[in-house]
Amino acid sequence: MLLNQFLLLGAVLFCIGVYGVIARKNAVMVLMSIEVILNSVNINLLAFDRIWMQADPDRLPHGNVFALYIIAVAAAEVGVGLAMVLLIYRNRRSIALDELSEMKG
Amino acid sequence: MFFAAETEGAATAGWFLENAWLIPAIPAAAFFLIIFFGKRMPKGGSEIGIASMLGALVIAAGTAYQWVQHVKDSGGAEGEHAVGQGLLGAGRWIGEEGGEEAGHAVAAISNTTDWFSLGGLHVSVGSYIDGLAVTLLLLVAFISTLVQIYSTEYVRGDRRYTHFFAAITLFSAGMLAMVLAPSMVQFILGWEIMGLCSFMLIGHWWEELPNAKAALKAFYTVRVGDMGLLVGTAMLLAIFGTLEIGEINHLAAAGEFESKNLLMAAAVALFIACIGKSGQFPLHTWLPDAMAGPTPVSSLLHSSTMVVGGVFLVARLYPVFHVGLDINIAGQQFNFIAVIGGITVLIAAALAFVQNDIKRVLAYSTVSQLGYMMMGLGVGAWTAAVFHIFTHAFFKCALFLCAGSVAHTGSHHSFDMKTDMGGLRKKMPVTFVVWIISTAALMGIPFFAGFFSKDEIIDSAKHNDYTVFYFVGIIGAFMTAAYMTRATYLTFFGAPRGGAAHFVHGDDHHEELAHDEGHAHAYAEEHPHSEAEVEAHDAHGHDAHGHGAHDTHAHRGKPLPFAPHDSPWQLTVPLIILGALAAIVGFLNAPAFDLIWFEHQVAAASGLPFGEGIYAIPHPPEFSWSAAMPGLVLVALGILVSAYLSREVFGDAPSRFKGLTARSKPLRAGHSFLVNKYYLDALYENVIVHAIAYPISRAAYWVNQKVIDGAVNGVGIGTRRTGELVYKYVDQALVDGAVNGSGAAAQAAGGSLQPVQSGRVSMYGALLFGAAAVGALVLVLVNT
Numbered sequence: 001m002l003l004n005q006f007l008l009l010g011a012v013l014f015c016i017g018v019y020g021v022i023a024r025k026n027a028v029m030v031l032m033s034i035e036v037i038l039n040s041v042n043i044n045l046l047a048f049d050r051i052w053m054q055a056d057p058d059r060l061p062h063g064n065v066f067a068l069y070i071i072a073v074a075a076a077e078v079g080v081g082l083a084m085v086l087l088i089y090r091n092r093r094s095i096a097l098d099e100l101s102e103m104k105g
Numbered sequence: 106m107f108f109a110a111e112t113e114g115a116a117t118a119g120w121f122l123e124n125a126w127l128i129p130a131i132p133a134a135a136f137f138l139i140i141f142f143g144k145r146m147p148k149g150g151s152e153i154g155i156a157s158m159l160g161a162l163v164i165a166a167g168t169a170y171q172w173v174q175h176v177k178d179s180g181g182a183e184g185e186h187a188v189g190q191g192l193l194g195a196g197r198w199i200g201e202e203g204g205e206e207a208g209h210a211v212a213a214i215s216n217t218t219d220w221f222s223l224g225g226l227h228v229s230v231g232s233y234i235d236g237l238a239v240t241l242l243l244l245v246a247f248i249s250t251l252v253q254i255y256s257t258e259y260v261r262g263d264r265r266y267t268h269f270f271a272a273i274t275l276f277s278a279g280m281l282a283m284v285l286a287p288s289m290v291q292f293i294l295g296w297e298i299m300g301l302c303s304f305m306l307i308g309h310w311w312e313e314l315p316n317a318k319a320a321l322k323a324f325y326t327v328r329v330g331d332m333g334l335l336v337g338t339a340m341l342l343a344i345f346g347t348l349e350i351g352e353i354n355h356l357a358a359a360g361e362f363e364s365k366n367l368l369m370a371a372a373v374a375l376f377i378a379c380i381g382k383s384g385q386f387p388l389h390t391w392l393p394d395a396m397a398g399p400t401p402v403s404s405l406l407h408s409s410t411m412v413v414g415g416v417f418l419v420a421r422l423y424p425v426f427h428v429g430l431d432i433n434i435a436g437q438q439f440n441f442i443a444v445i446g447g448i449t450v451l452i453a454a455a456l457a458f459v460q461n462d463i464k465r466v467l468a469y470s471t472v473s474q475l476g477y478m479m480m481g482l483g484v485g486a487w488t489a490a491v492f493h494i495f496t497h498a499f500f501k502c503a504l505f506l507c508a509g510s511v512a513h514t515g516s517h518h519s520f521d522m523k524t525d526m527g528g529l530r531k532k533m534p535v536t537f538v539v540w541i542i543s544t545a546a547l548m549g550i551p552f553f554a555g556f557f558s559k560d561e562i563i564d565s566a567k568h569n570d571y572t573v574f575y576f577v578g579i580i581g582a583f584m585t586a587a588y589m590t591r592a593t594y595l596t597f598f599g600a601p602r603g604g605a606a607h608f609v610h611g612d613d614h615h616e617e618l619a620h621d622e623g624h625a626h627a628y629a630e631e632h633p634h635s636e637a638e639v640e641a642h643d644a645h646g647h648d649a650h651g652h653g654a655h656d657t658h659a660h661r662g663k664p665l666p667f668a669p670h671d672s673p674w675q676l677t678v679p680l681i682i683l684g685a686l687a688a689i690v691g692f693l694n695a696p697a698f699d700l701i702w703f704e705h706q707v708a709a710a711s712g713l714p715f716g717e718g719i720y721a722i723p724h725p726p727e728f729s730w731s732a733a734m735p736g737l738v739l740v741a742l743g744i745l746v747s748a749y750l751s752r753e754v755f756g757d758a759p760s761r762f763k764g765l766t767a768r769s770k771p772l773r774a775g776h777s778f779l780v781n782k783y784y785l786d787a788l789y790e791n792v793i794v795h796a797i798a799y800p801i802s803r804a805a806y807w808v809n810q811k812v813i814d815g816a817v818n819g820v821g822i823g824t825r826r827t828g829e830l831v832y833k834y835v836d837q838a839l840v841d842g843a844v845n846g847s848g849a850a851a852q853a854a855g856g857s858l859q860p861v862q863s864g865r866v867s868m869y870g871a872l873l874f875g876a877a878a879v880g881a882l883v884l885v886l887v888n889t
Contacts, residue, residue, distance in 0.1 A: 018874050021867070021874070022867050022870050022871045022874070023867070024867075025867075030866075030867075030870075097865070097866045097867055098865060098867065100865075100866060101863065101865055
C-alpha cells in the first residue's frame with residue numbers, strides 16, 4: 001500500500017536524523033539533522049493527509065497546513081540555531097559540541 | 106412601565122433636564138480641584154469654588170427654564186390659562202408618572218443609571234426632576250454662589266481659606282445631590298455629605314474649644330436623627346420593595362402596601378431624621394450652637410441647605426407621610442408632624458427673645474420658621490410649605506449676611522447686640538435697608554415674600570380644620586414680629602455701644618483712639634466684659650479677626666473701622682440681590698393677586714392628588730384679606746409692643762421697665778428658664794448622657810477587666826500549654842522527622858542522578874530521543 005512506503009521513508013529519515021543529532025560533533029551538522037527529523041515528520045503528515053483526502057475529498061487539507069506550519073517553525077529554529085552557533089564560534093573558535101560542557105551539573 | 110414612560114419623557118425634554126446630574130457633579134469635582142490645587146491658585150481656590158457654583162447655577166437655571174417649558178407643554182391649554190385655585194382640579198392624578206391619566210399631569214423626568222444591583226434590587230443614581238427638585242436646585246445654586254462671593258471678603262486672610270472653600274463647595278454639592286436624588290440611596294449620600302461638611306464648617310475655627318464643641322454637638326445631634334433615616338429607608342424597602350423615590354411615592358399614594366402600621370412606623374422613623382436635621386423640637390439644640398461657624402456658613406446652613414434637608418425629605422416623600430400619618434383624614438386634629446412643627450414654632454420664637462447674640466436670634470428664628478414649614482406639611486399645606494422653603498431661603502440668607510456685615514465692618518467682629526451694636530442705621534445704610542426688607546419678609550408684612558408663604562400655611566391650617574395650629578401660627582407670627590423688632594432696635598437704633606461706638610465718626614472715642622497703639626489697649630480697658638461674654642456665648646473667635654486684630658484694618662490701607670462706611674462690595678452686592686429678591690419673590694405665588702405660578706410648577710411633585718378623597722391633599726383655601734387679618738393685626742401689635750418695650754428697656758431714658766426681670770420673681774424665673782433654653786441642653790448633657798455614658802462605661806470596664814481579660818488570659822495560658830505539647834511531640838518528632846527524611850531522600854536522589862548532567866549536548870539529545878522512544882512504546886502498548 002502507498003501509505004506504508006511513505007511511512008517507511010519517514011521512519012528512515014527520522015532515524016538518520018536522530019543518529020546525526022546524537023553522533024555528530026559539528027553543530028551545523030546537528031542542525032541539519034534536526035531539519036531531517038522535522039522533514040520526516042512532514043512526510044508522515046502529508047502521507048496521512050493524502051490518504052484521508054482519498055477517503056473524503058471534501059475535507060480540508062489539515063495535514064498540508066500542518067506541514068507548512070512546521071516548515072515555517074523550522075526556518076525560524078534554524079535561524080536561532082545558526083545565530084547561536086555563530087556566537088559559540090566567536091567565543092571559542094570552535095563549533096565542536098563535545099567540547100561544550102558548561103551545562104554540566 | 107415606569108422607566109419606559111420616563112425615557113420617553115426625557116427624550117423630548119431638553120438638554121438641561123437630561124443632564125441635570127451635572128449640577129451636583131460640578132461642585133463635587135471642584136471640591137477635589139480646590140483640595141489638590143487650591144493653595145497654588147492666585148486666589149487660594151475661591152475662584153474654583155465660585156466658578157463651579159456659577160456653572161451649577163447656569164445649569165440649574167437652564168433646568169428650571171426647560172422645566173417650565175415642560176410643564177407648559179404637558180399642561181396643555183387648560184393648565185396654562187386656568188387661573189385661580191380651581192386649577193388643581195379634582196381627578197388630577199399628579200403622582201402618575203406615565204402621564205397617561207390626563208394631559209396636565211406633569212410627569213417627573215428621571216434620568217438614572219444603575220449604581221449597583223443586589224439580588225434584584227437596583228440602586229440607581231442620577232437625576233429625578235420635578236417641580237420640587239427644580240425649586241431647590243435653583244435656590245441652592247443661587248444662594249451658594251452669593252454666599253461664596255460674600256465669603257471671599259468675609260474670611261479673607263483666614264489660615265484655612267482654601268479648606269473653607271473646599272468644604273463649602275462640597276457642602277453645596279451634597280445638598281444638590283440630595284435634591285436631585287432619584288433613589289433613597291443617593292438621598293442618604295447627599296444627606297451624609299452635608300452632615301460631614303456642616304461639621305467641618307461649624308468647626309472651622311476649631312482652635313477655640315467652644316467652636317470645636319459646637320461642631321461635635323451639631324454632628325452628634327444630627328446623627329441621632331440620622332438613625333431614623335436609615336431605619337426608615339430600610340422599612341420603606343421592606344414595604345415597597347424598592348428604593349426609587351418616584352415608585353415609593355406612587356405606591357404609597359395608590360395604597361399598594363401590605364400594612365398601614367408599618368408605613369406609619371416608617372414615616373415616624375423618617376420624621377425623626379427630619380427632627381434632627383431640621384432642628385425641630387426636641388433636637389433643635391444644635392442649631393443655635395452651630396452659629397460658632399463663620400457667618401457665611403450659618404447663612405448657607407440656615408437658609409437653603411442642611412436644615413431645609415429635613416423639610417425637603419418630608420416634602421419629597423410626602424405620600425409616605427401623608428398616608429402613613431393619616432394627614433387630612435376627616436376629623437383629625439393633631440398629627441405627629443404638625444405637633445412637632447407647632448411646638449417648634451413657639452418654643453424657638455420664645456427663645457429668640459432672650460438672646461444677646463444677633464446670630465442666635467436669627468438661628469432661633471430659623472428654627473421657628475422651619476417649624477412653620479413642618480407644620481404646613483403636617484396640616485396638608487404642601488405647596489405653601491415648599492413655597493415657604495423658597496421664600497425663607499432668600500430673606501434668612503439676607504438676614505444672616507446682614508449680621509455678618511454688621512460684625513465684619515460695624516462692631517469689631519462681635520455679634521453681641523447689647524454690648525457692641527446700636528445706632529448703626531445711618532452708618533451702614535445698605536445693610537440697614539436690606540435688613541429691614543428681610544425682616545419685613547420674615548415677619549410676614551404684606552407684599553414681602555414671607556407674607557405669601559406664611560399666611561398660606563396659617564390659612565391652610567384653619568381651612569383644613571387644624572384649629573389649634575391656626576392659633577399656633579398666628580401667635581408665632583406675633584412672636585416673630587416682636588423678637589425681630591427687638592433685634593432690629595438693638596442693632597440699628599438707639600445709642601451706639603461698645604464696638605459700634607468706635608464706628609461713629611466724630612465720636613469722642615475717636616480722638617482718644619486715633620493711634621493704633623492706643624486703640625487695642627483702650628478698647629480692652631473699656632470693655633473688660635466683652636471678651637468674656639463672647640466666650641460665654643461660644644461665639645465667633647475669629648482667629649484672624651479676633652479682638653486683638655484691630656490694627657490690621659488700618660494697615661490694609663482701608664479706612665479705619667470706626668470711620669463711617671458700609672461693608673465692601675463683596676458683602677453688599679449679595680446683600681442687595683438677596684434683599685431685592687426677599688421683597689419680590691413672594692409674587693411667584695401670591696394668592697392675594699391670583700398669582701399661582703409657583704404652585705402650578707411644583708404641585709405635581711407632591712405625589713398626591715388634590716381635591717376630595719381619601720389620601721388627597723385638600724385644595725388650598727381661597728385667599729381673603731379678612732382671613733389674613735387676625736394674623737396681620739397680631740404682627741402689627743407685635744411690632745408696636747416690642748418697639749415700645751425695646752425703647753423703654755434698652756433706650757437711654759430711665760424707665761420702669763428697666764431691670765424688670767431682675768425685680769419680679771415670676772418674670773425672673775421665666776427669663777432664666779428661657780436663657781437656659783428650657784434646660785434641654787442640661788437634660789441632654791447632664792442627665793441623658795451621664796445616665797447612659799457613665800453606667801455603660803463602668804459596666805464596660807468591669808466586663809473588660811473580668812470577662813474579656815479573663816478570657817484572654819485563659820486563652821493565652823491554654824495556648825501556651827498546648828504549644829509546649831505540640832512542640833515536643835508533633836513538631837520535633839513528626840514534622841522535623843518528615844522534613845529531615847525528605848531532605849535526605851532528595852540528597853540521595855540528586856547524587857545518583859548527577860552523572861546524567863554531563864553537560865554534553867549530544868548526550869542530552871540521546872536521552873531526549875530515548876525518552877521519546879520509551880514514551881512512544883508505552884503509547885503503542887497501551888493502545889493495542
